[in-house]
Amino acid sequence: QVQLVESGGGLVQAGQSLRLSCAASGSTFSINAMGWYRQAPGKQRELVAAISTGSSTYYADSVKGRFTISRDNAKNTVYLQMNNLKPEDTAGYYCHYGGAFYRGSYVPNTSYWGQGTQVTVSS
Numbered sequence: 001q002v003q004l005v006e007s008g009g010g011l012v013q014a015g016q017s018l019r020l021s022c023a024a025s026g027s028t029f030s031i032n033a034m035g036w037y038r039q040a041p042g043k044q045r046e047l048v049a050a051i052s053t054g055s056s057t058y059y060a061d062s063v064k065g066r067f068t069i070s071r072d073n074a075k076n077t078v079y080l081q082m083n084n085l086k087p088e089d090t091a092g093y094y095c096h097y098g099g100a101f102y103r104g105s106y107v108p109n110t111s112y113w114g115q116g117t118q119v120t121v122s123s
Contacts, residue, residue: 002027002097002112009093009117012085016121020080022095022114027076032098034078035106036069038091038119049080050099050106058106062088085121092116 008020022034035050035058049069050058057069068081078095097112 004114006114006117035096040091
């Protein structure tokens with residue numbers, strides 16, 4: 001069984017930065033891809049970024065150039081550095097474990113999700 005714990009969310013002003021962390025336990029972290037999703041009220045959950053075991057990355061167009069996903073296999077942790085935040089980035093952010101890269105995107109084909117961390121960006 002895999003446990004995922006996110007942290008790092010908060011309330012910031014537009015233009016500021018946050019770094020989210022997702023720590024995984026109970027698994028072989030280094031051989032699994034990871035993804036970050038977000039869900040705003042009344043909207044569907046959307047893929048923000050993902051990273052493969054070989055550190056290939058995927059970014060949604062809306063965050064390219066502002067967000068960076070990275071992983072530290074020694075710490076079993078994946079990070080999402082979010083710069084130049086905008087009010088439209090406001091959402092609950094969730095990490096996902098063990099998906100697959102397919103046709104340039106990330107497919108969440110396991111049931112391993114974190115509990116989420118809230119990011120609120122004020123204008």
